[in-house]
Amino acid sequence: MGAIQPKVxxxxxxxxxxxxxxxxxxxxxxxxxxxxxxRNVFRIAQHITQNREDAEDVVQDAFVKAYxxxxxxxxxxxxxxxxxxxxxxxxxxxxxxxxxxxxxxxxEDVKTEDDSVPREVADWSPNPEQQYTQAELRDILDRTIxxxxxxxxxxxxxxxxxxxxxxxxxxALNLSIPAVKSRLLRARLQLRERLNKFFQRRERANGLQNxxxxxxxx
Amino acid sequence: xxCSEFLHELTDYLDGVIDAGTKSELEExxxxxxxxxxxxxxxxKTIEIYRDSKLYExxxxxxxxxxxxxxxxxxxxKNKTSEGKA
Numbered sequence: 001m002g003a004i005q006p007k008v009x010x011x012x013x014x015x016x017x018x019x020x021x022x023x024x025x026x027x028x029x030x031x032x033x034x035x036x037x038x039r040n041v042f043r044i045a046q047h048i049t050q051n052r053e054d055a056e057d058v059v060q061d062a063f064v065k066a067y068x069x070x071x072x073x074x075x076x077x078x079x080x081x082x083x084x085x086x087x088x089x090x091x092x093x094x095x096x097x098x099x100x101x102x103x104x105x106x107x108e109d110v111k112t113e114d115d116s117v118p119r120e121v122a123d124w125s126p127n128p129e130q131q132y133t134q135a136e137l138r139d140i141l142d143r144t145i146x147x148x149x150x151x152x153x154x155x156x157x158x159x160x161x162x163x164x165x166x167x168x169x170x171x172a173l174n175l176s177i178p179a180v181k182s183r184l185l186r187a188r189l190q191l192r193e194r195l196n197k198f199f200q201r202r203e204r205a206n207g208l209q210n211x212x213x214x215x216x217x218x
Numbered sequence: 219x220x221c222s223e224f225l226h227e228l229t230d231y232l233d234g235v236i237d238a239g240t241k242s243e244l245e246e247x248x249x250x251x252x253x254x255x256x257x258x259x260x261x262x263k264t265i266e267i268y269r270d271s272k273l274y275e276x277x278x279x280x281x282x283x284x285x286x287x288x289x290x291x292x293x294x295x296k297n298k299t300s301e302g303k304a
Contacts, residue, residue: 001259004265046274047274116225
């Protein structure tokens with residue numbers, strides 16, 4: 001076992017040139033930035049809002065806000081990280097409007113659980129996702145991440161789905177690096193725990209093997 | 219290494235940003251602790267499954283609609299700004 005392979009990111013060498021051109025009034029350059037990142041922004045927005053219409057609004061609002069505030073972008077971070085920060089704020093605002101009864105803040109206290117390793121964990125099938133059709137799998141993943149607190153979902157989608165670095169995620173969310181790492185660990189462990197019932201070995205799920213003892217499958 | 223220490227290092231290990239000494243201690247732990255091995259393996263699979271999933275893909279027709287809407291709103295903003303300057 002080893003580290004997960006990082007997602008190959010889009011080339012960003014000409015990003016700054018596009019931003020400078022857009023700042024100078026070249027709308028085609030800004031449209032190229034939209035083309036480059038609209039799918040990412042939509043994915044992030046839907047992960048956070050968990051609502052298709054809200055995600056559509058967030059994509060529009062985030063790009064329009066970026067366009068109207070482009071002169072304020074000083075190039076200290078990547079344009080994409082700056083755009084993500086705008087999109088995350090827009091998405092959280094949507095979520096607050098939709099669920100006013102629950103305070104949604106990235107700074108909320110996450111010290112809710114102890115740091116003990118889960119016990120008597122069930123192993124998964126070798127390729128657990130292949131037990132399901134694409135549509136079934138999407139439904140499982142959607143329902144599973146839906147149950148996660150917004151603060152965990154947000155860090156997880158930026159780091160593990162979109163492939164931002166820890167530093168970029170901290171920058172985009174205005175969080176410290178230890179805060180990003182702590183939320184990421186909890187998000188990963190909670191998702192793993194929730195996916196257990198779908199992906200654990202069939203024999204175990206059917207009670208055909210002792211669920212506690214190891215099976216020498218290391 | 220204890221199980222609690224393994225958990226503390228898990229994120230850095232999976233992200234490949236762990237120093238060589240800690241990595242070797244962690245892998246030694248995983249060699250005999252089946253429980254932590256399964257936690258590590260299934261957490262890694264969790265990340266890979268989400269990363270490789272086509273969850274929340276933007277459909278082409280919706281993308282076209284959003285791009286047009288964004289372009290129209292940006293144009294409207296530009297016109298208002300230039301009117302203000304005139």
